[in-house]
Amino acid sequence: MTDKNNNPNSEKRDEGHPFPTETELEEAMKEWKMEPSDKTKRESFQRAMQGIEEARRESSKRNKMAKMKRWSQGLVAAAVAAGLLSLIVLNTDEFQNMFGTGSGSVGNDNENEEIQVDNNENESNEEVDVTDLNESNDTNEANESDDNNDAPDESAEFPEVNRPETKEITTTPEGMEEVNTHHLLNDPSMPFTTYIRDGYYYESFDKEFGKGVTISQQDFDMINVDIVFFDDGVTEVEALQYAEEEWNVAGGEALPLDEEEKLAGWIVEKVVHIGDVHGEMIVGSYEESYFYIYSRYAPEAGDGWYPVKQVIVDEWEWKETGEQLND
Amino acid sequence: MEDEKLVELALDGDDEALRTLHGRYVQPLFHYVYVQAGNHHDAEELIQDIFFKMAKNLARFQGKSSFKTWIFAISRNVVIDYHRKQKKHKATTFMPHSTLEAFTEKVHSAEEEVLDKGLKNYLLQTMNQLPTDYQAVLHLRFVEEFSVKETAEIMKKTTFSVKALQNRARKKMMSLIREEVGEG
Numbered sequence: 001m002t003d004k005n006n007n008p009n010s011e012k013r014d015e016g017h018p019f020p021t022e023t024e025l026e027e028a029m030k031e032w033k034m035e036p037s038d039k040t041k042r043e044s045f046q047r048a049m050q051g052i053e054e055a056r057r058e059s060s061k062r063n064k065m066a067k068m069k070r071w072s073q074g075l076v077a078a079a080v081a082a083g084l085l086s087l088i089v090l091n092t093d094e095f096q097n098m099f100g101t102g103s104g105s106v107g108n109d110n111e112n113e114e115i116q117v118d119n120n121e122n123e124s125n126e127e128v129d130v131t132d133l134n135e136s137n138d139t140n141e142a143n144e145s146d147d148n149n150d151a152p153d154e155s156a157e158f159p160e161v162n163r164p165e166t167k168e169i170t171t172t173p174e175g176m177e178e179v180n181t182h183h184l185l186n187d188p189s190m191p192f193t194t195y196i197r198d199g200y201y202y203e204s205f206d207k208e209f210g211k212g213v214t215i216s217q218q219d220f221d222m223i224n225v226d227i228v229f230f231d232d233g234v235t236e237v238e239a240l241q242y243a244e245e246e247w248n249v250a251g252g253e254a255l256p257l258d259e260e261e262k263l264a265g266w267i268v269e270k271v272v273h274i275g276d277v278h279g280e281m282i283v284g285s286y287e288e289s290y291f292y293i294y295s296r297y298a299p300e301a302g303d304g305w306y307p308v309k310q311v312i313v314d315e316w317e318w319k320e321t322g323e324q325l326n327d
Numbered sequence: 328m329e330d331e332k333l334v335e336l337a338l339d340g341d342d343e344a345l346r347t348l349h350g351r352y353v354q355p356l357f358h359y360v361y362v363q364a365g366n367h368h369d370a371e372e373l374i375q376d377i378f379f380k381m382a383k384n385l386a387r388f389q390g391k392s393s394f395k396t397w398i399f400a401i402s403r404n405v406v407i408d409y410h411r412k413q414k415k416h417k418a419t420t421f422m423p424h425s426t427l428e429a430f431t432e433k434v435h436s437a438e439e440e441v442l443d444k445g446l447k448n449y450l451l452q453t454m455n456q457l458p459t460d461y462q463a464v465l466h467l468r469f470v471e472e473f474s475v476k477e478t479a480e481i482m483k484k485t486t487f488s489v490k491a492l493q494n495r496a497r498k499k500m501m502s503l504i505r506e507e508v509g510e511g
Binding site for chain 2: 036055056245
């Protein structure tokens, strides 16, 4: 190798030397184009047409299903509301006086018994009924407004989260206590919430095998954490393969782990690797599905990485149950 | 017409809009998969798979990134799947020289033209010896001229990782070329 290779961008090609500098290589790549045959163009367009037809069919089917679902929900809500209303009416003195029946002239003996039981209960019961009725009406209104919007309500997939938007959290980088403001990570597509340190942001993304969020620094690009949930049906073996594929691209060497590093019940596998970029890949399981937490950091950012990642794991709470990841 | 508008029209039933989108991307995507697959037959299958998945999932495109970034991300996933199935992470298949005829080239001076032809021979040979991620980052950055950020989106990596990967890939490629010419 000649000295000129140490500074490729400034090198000049020798006379009669047919091979490029790195700059020439980049230029050549920019001009490099391969043309598909007409047959390839035709067949790939046919496949595109098949795809779009499926998409249109599915979209139409989904819209119909969503409308039917909303309609049936509305029907149930209306039936409940009607039932509650009739109970209230039957329990109202004015109604009973109107017919002069006291407590038992409507319906058969069994029904009279039920009505008498209701009358013996205190007033708060009626208040609850009215509240329920109002809620039913609200539900109906919500359903009506839904009819104006064909898009399914994705936010309804998980229960509402009641965690503060920000939180002061103490970490101990290098053994020294440090308090930092953290922001709630609550992505509608994710089944968990957690907190990320001020100065970081997250974005959601789709992968071929699932969907996830990536957490990055706002002003630097030294630390990055991907959290990805595999699609339903991805097996443990497949999840591990996908995860290995992910961390393999960093090109580093995997390090052996002590057994205690794998102790947490949710961890299926954990790999730490070092190289130009250091990383930690943890594959976990939740109910019958799998996910991974893959954090990468520049070697010089190692001290800052650990507390960032640790807060994400420590503050992790499942939306469905409110349980913590490490419970 | 912008890609995003064509997507809307295609979803609304306009087949011509889909044809226009296809026409815009069939060449760059074919180039991408051909280099990564290393043979014409597989490239043909991959390009069909890409367009099928693109069209089937068109409603999922939300315009958060450009359509080009999105469709290249799909292509990358298809290629990853392909390599996984083929157990072919490090492709070593060399393309036949006849495929060179498929290239469109800028015509320079006679000297440069000779140089270009020689260089393109080495591009093909060396690209096919690189790990798939190296191929992808070089292709996306220098052939398609995606920005680092867009490349990071497509490859699902940080911009930091892309820069590091690009440097390693470029070094590796240069070293392979120089080995080929007896300089290494």
